[in-house]
Structure formats: structure tokens, C-alpha cells
Amino acid sequence: MPFTATYSQYLYIGASAPNASTTYTNDAPTVTSSTLSDTEDGTDDGDIAPGQLIDWSASGGDVQVVGTTASGDPVVLAVGAGSYFVLSNSPFPPGGTPMGFTASTYTMCFAAGTGIAVPGGEVPVEALSIGDLVLTAEGAAVPVKWIGRQTKHSLFSGAMSKLVRIRAGALGDGLPHADLTVTGDHGMVLDGLVINASALVNDDSIDWVPSSELPETFTVYHVETEDHDVILANGAPSETFIDYRDRRAFDNFGEYLDLYGCERIIPEMAHPRISSARQLPAELRARLALELSPCKGAICA
Structure with a gap:
């Protein structure tokens, strides 16, 4: 059974690959439930590395995981459209707020x-x-x-x-x-x-x-x-x-x-x-x- 993750909203953050200086946009988020499923990378082990494909219910095409925000929210790329999105279950910060994007997360806990x-x-x-x-x-x-x-x-x-x-x-x-x-x-x-x-x-x-x-x-x-x-x-x-x-x-x-x-x-x-x-x-x-x-x-x- 594949791992899944459901989020209450997602936000378009542009057509350029995010980096450490990327900020949240002023766009209104799409407030609708959508699900990510680990079915596209050859395994269903819940381990999705940056660059690997993932299934996103809000997209009809290929989607890649590219990293996470400082708060741990996933950032994905809709490959065909060349559009980047961040998914979350929490309200997004105001536009211009740094995302704290990284390609992977390291936490000592x-x-x-x-x-x-x-x-x-x-x-x-x-x-x-x-x-x-x-x-x-x-x-x-x-x-x-x-x-x-x-x-x-x-x-x-x-x-x-x-x-x-x-x-x-x-x-x-x-x-x-x-x-x-x-x-x-x-x-x-x-x-x-x-x-x-x-x-x-x-x-x-x-x-x-x-x-x-x-x-x-x-x-x-x-x-x-x-x-x-x-x-x-x-x-x-x-x-x-x-x-x-x-x-x-x-x-x-x-x-x-x-x-x-x-x-x-x-x-x-x-x-x-x-x-x-x-x-x-x-x-x-x-x-x-x-x-x-x-x-x-x-x-x-």
C-alpha cells in the first residue's frame, strides 16, 4: 500500500526553480484538499528524494518533489506546466516571506x-x-x-x-x-x-x-x-x-x-x-x- 499525504491547500510560487532566497508569493492559495501518493518512483516506501516523481491528485501530469520549506511543507514541480507549488495544512505566510527552501531536511532530534x-x-x-x-x-x-x-x-x-x-x-x-x-x-x-x-x-x-x-x-x-x-x-x-x-x-x-x-x-x-x-x-x-x-x-x- 503506497504512502499518502493529504494537504488542505497549495500555493503557486512561480515558474523558476526555488532556492534559498525564494519567498512566498502574494497569490491566493487554492484551498482544496489534495493528496500526494508515493507511486511513481519505483517503490512505495514513503521515501521521496528531490527529483523523484510523485502522484499529486491536483495535477493530471508528471509531478516531481523538489524539496521542502523551513516548516517541512513539500515543494513540487508540475513538470509539463513548469510550475512550482508548495502544499500545506497551515496558513501560508505573507507574500515576500522567505520560504527557507532546502532540497532535503536535516534535524537532530x-x-x-x-x-x-x-x-x-x-x-x-x-x-x-x-x-x-x-x-x-x-x-x-x-x-x-x-x-x-x-x-x-x-x-x-x-x-x-x-x-x-x-x-x-x-x-x-x-x-x-x-x-x-x-x-x-x-x-x-x-x-x-x-x-x-x-x-x-x-x-x-x-x-x-x-x-x-x-x-x-x-x-x-x-x-x-x-x-x-x-x-x-x-x-x-x-x-x-x-x-x-x-x-x-x-x-x-x-x-x-x-x-x-x-x-x-x-x-x-x-x-x-x-x-x-x-x-x-x-x-x-x-x-x-x-x-x-x-x-x-x-x-x-
Whole structure:
């Protein structure tokens, strides 16, 4: 059964390919329900990369996905007409507002239900509030500066924002103590390294969550503290939010601006970052039973 996504309105944004400076138009949106279906790219797995074809019920011809807006809404090209549209279930911003267009989306987040260590126990990430204390891996209690939320659509999640499931005990020493689900770009801290979860996938104890197991939409969260910290997620050392450029993609970005007035750059911790399995030390690869070939899963790292 193909993945589908239904939107309440769509907006014509012109005949030129969108880029980072593209803005919303002053045109009135077409307020009518339309559906995108993953039936045209040779699979029905809900993974639609920029440039791949998709079926759009509002169009009688070929349609390509070209990317997403900062809020995660899909941007498509009606190929025959050479017209670009953005689809949404939310009101469109005023004309002239930057779309924040990207060809893919990268977001470092925890899935709902992740237990974050706090003084006295654990709290589900979605239950944390600004000002709550969380424990670092060193045992310090630090306040939460912000909890970012983003609604993701399984049909349009870029590869690095797809979910990686780390099975209980997969990282060694019984950690995490329960299955942990994070996005592919989220950094786990092992042996003094910050390692993107995507680089840890071994297609066994650490694997990509199949799109077929995901609901049409789901929410992911990030925990921001004053510094780039190491906190405990289901007991496993994990980074707090770092990439300020992605903050605009969160549902509650406006809340951040209301609280703090502007975005900020968070200096990254001194630990080296690893984004590819090939960069992992051999000892760590062996410990995680991570084979580099043949390439499996959602991404060849």
C-alpha cells in the first residue's frame, strides 16, 4: 500500500526553480484538499528524494518533489506546466516571506517517549519544560533552555531526519537501557566521539525504522541547554541541540524568538564528530558489529 499525504491547500510560487532566497508569493492559495501518493518512483516506501516523481491528485501530469520549506511543507514541480507549488495544512505566510527552501531536511532530534535523565529519575522528552533540570553525563544538573518540537511527515523526511532505532544494550554496558529512537543526524557520544546515529547503523541491533512502521505524521524533539552538553537518553550519552540553523524548522520557532529575541550560535563541544561509518575507529566498528560492506539500509555511509 503506497504512502499518502493529504494537504488542505497549495500555493503557486512561480515558474523558476526555488532556492534559498525564494519567498512566498502574494497569490491566493487554492484551498482544496489534495493528496500526494508515493507511486511513481519505483517503490512505495514513503521515501521521496528531490527529483523523484510523485502522484499529486491536483495535477493530471508528471509531478516531481523538489524539496521542502523551513516548516517541512513539500515543494513540487508540475513538470509539463513548469510550475512550482508548495502544499500545506497551515496558513501560508505573507507574500515576500522567505520560504527557507532546502532540497532535503536535516534535524537532530529525539523521538517521543525517550527518557531524559533528571535529578531523581527520568522524564519523557516531550514532558520536559523550559527551566527543568536535566543531568549531564558528568552528573551536573543544568536547566533546559528550550524544547524544540517538529512535526515530521514520513513521506517527506530527508534521509538524515529518518529515525534510527538503537536497541537496548546495543552500545555496550547495557546501554541504552531501553530501545532508543533518534534522527539520523543526532549525535551519540561514545569513546570521546560525537557520532551521528546514521553512522552506527549495523542493520541488526541498530537499524533504520522502516517507513511502514511510522504513522503519516510524527513529532520529534530537541533539548537545548546553555552549552552543547552530553545528556543521558534512555541512559545513553547523547548530545543536546547544536545546529542553530535548523531551529527555524521547528513548529515552535516563534516561541524561541518570543523568549530570546534572536537565534544564537552554540559553540560545539571539543569532541570530534563522526558522520560516516568509515570514519569510526576499527575497534568501535568491531564492538558494534558494524560491517562496511555490502552497503545496507537507507544510506551508504
